[in-house]
Amino acid sequence: MTDKIIAADVIVCSPTRNFVTLKVTTADGVVGYGDATLNGRELSVASYLRDHVAPLLIGRDPARIEDTWQYLYRGVYWRRGPVTMAAIGAVDVALWDIKGKTVGQPVYQLLGGAVRDRILAYTHATGWETAELIDQVVATRERGFLAIRAQAGVPGLDNVYGVHKGGGEGYEPAGRGVAPVEEVWDTDAYIRHIPGVLEQVREHVGPELKLLHDAHHRLTPQQAARLGKALEDVDLFWLEDVTPAENQDVLRLVRNHTTTPLAIGEVFNTIWDAQHLITEQLIDFIRVAIVHAGGISHVRKLFALAEVYQVRCGPHGPSDVSPISLGAGLHLGMATPNFAIQEYMGYDPLVSEVFPHAWSFDSGYLTPGDAPGVGVGFDEVLAARYPYEPAYLPVARRLDGTMTDW
Ligand code: KDG
Numbered sequence: 001m002t003d004k005i006i007a008a009d010v011i012v013c014s015p016t017r018n019f020v021t022l023k024v025t026t027a028d029g030v031v032g033y034g035d036a037t038l039n040g041r042e043l044s045v046a047s048y049l050r051d052h053v054a055p056l057l058i059g060r061d062p063a064r065i066e067d068t069w070q071y072l073y074r075g076v077y078w079r080r081g082p083v084t085m086a087a088i089g090a091v092d093v094a095l096w097d098i099k100g101k102t103v104g105q106p107v108y109q110l111l112g113g114a115v116r117d118r119i120l121a122y123t124h125a126t127g128w129e130t131a132e133l134i135d136q137v138v139a140t141r142e143r144g145f146l147a148i149r150a151q152a153g154v155p156g157l158d159n160v161y162g163v164h165k166g167g168g169e170g171y172e173p174a175g176r177g178v179a180p181v182e183e184v185w186d187t188d189a190y191i192r193h194i195p196g197v198l199e200q201v202r203e204h205v206g207p208e209l210k211l212l213h214d215a216h217h218r219l220t221p222q223q224a225a226r227l228g229k230a231l232e233d234v235d236l237f238w239l240e241d242v243t244p245a246e247n248q249d250v251l252r253l254v255r256n257h258t259t260t261p262l263a264i265g266e267v268f269n270t271i272w273d274a275q276h277l278i279t280e281q282l283i284d285f286i287r288v289a290i291v292h293a294g295g296i297s298h299v300r301k302l303f304a305l306a307e308v309y310q311v312r313c314g315p316h317g318p319s320d321v322s323p324i325s326l327g328a329g330l331h332l333g334m335a336t337p338n339f340a341i342q343e344y345m346g347y348d349p350l351v352s353e354v355f356p357h358a359w360s361f362d363s364g365y366l367t368p369g370d371a372p373g374v375g376v377g378f379d380e381v382l383a384a385r386y387p388y389e390p391a392y393l394p395v396a397r398r399l400d401g402t403m404t405d406w
């Protein structure tokens with residue numbers, strides 16, 4: 001039996017990039033950690049937690065995880081949205097961490113136990129030119145990855161989502177500074193170029209490697225249908241975020257024209273954002289991250305809904321989701337039958353020093369480890385040496401200057 005919560009502290013640090021961490025402490029000294037990072041809006045979630053949530057946690061029973069979730073979600077008139085749900089998600093993960101540490105079990109054991117031995121992971125390969133991309137895909141496969149997201153430059157554009165100009169793995173979209181960088185984007189040029197690039201990658205690597213691609217919300221329904229069709233021979237594991245996900249019915253048009261599997265959901269915050277797409281079977285993979293969709297308790301329900309409709313789970317896992325969320329997602333993945341793959345962009349070594357973790361990557365697969373709780377710590381002393389620095393995701397304009405989806 002764990003005593004009541006006596007402290008809930010929010011720490012924002014920037015070991016190469018910004019992270020928001022919630023630390024919940026119980027009267028008998030058990031500490032649970034949750035991730036509340038929302039790229040480019042970190043301080044909003046920190047304030048939501050510090051000013052509006054932390055005072056409500058003091059004196060609560062940390063064992064009542066679902067009740068606390070309901071209290072923070074249903075008990076508040078203004079609900080949903082990324083800021084609120086990231087804050088609730090951080091509390092939820094911290095409480096699962098405390099529960100696991102209290103009973104001396106890794107969280108996946110508390111979720112019903114393992115349904116698999118390990119979790120397939122995919123990472124990113126990027127190349128401005130096709131030859132460079134092929135080299136990177138091959139080098140990434142040599143590091144053990146069995147599934148790789150491939151993103152390429154587009155002739156005529158100086159910036160393309162997912163492509164690091166210097167080559168290699170180090171793509172980091174958030175630029176430091178007080179205002180976002182403005183990029184110029186042309187979907188027509190992208191659609192003309194990318195099928196040929198991905199065909200060459202597939203030809204080079206053979207049929208077995210799982211290839212993925214992210215269109216990052218930039219196409220019209222018709223363009224999306226056309227791209228999906230053009231990529232059918234590439235045999236993608238998935239084509240991600242073809243259209244902005246607010247207009248969900250358009251996925252029906254895309255579906256009717258292509259068998260390329262569709263993945264969506266990294267910007268979703270609740271089960272209700274995904275309900276229609278899942279029950280209408282308009283997608284093949286749901287991509288919500290633990291941190292942005294209310295934590296383990298809520299994402300577990302979403303994944304269970306997806307299971308009914310043969311939609312599989314492939315959560316968001318970029319480097320702007322902290323190692324705590326990645327760990328929490330792996331525990332859920334171990335216990336979720338319809339979990340397919342985990343995005344794993346990797347972290348700078350300094351990030352792993354600040355967040356020492358029991359989870360590990362080996363030969364294409366991730367495992368959460370068997371440490372009690374989530375199994376991710378937080379070195380506050382080291383973190384304090386890297387204070388918050390303003391940093392923003394870019395914004396994008398079309399060739400004629402109008403704003404478009406980044
Ligand atoms: O913060 C935004 C990034 O997490 C996002 O652009 C990464 O699309 C992304 C992905 O699939 O990893």
Ligand code: MG
Pocket residue numbers: 214216240241266
């Ligand atoms: Mg994406």
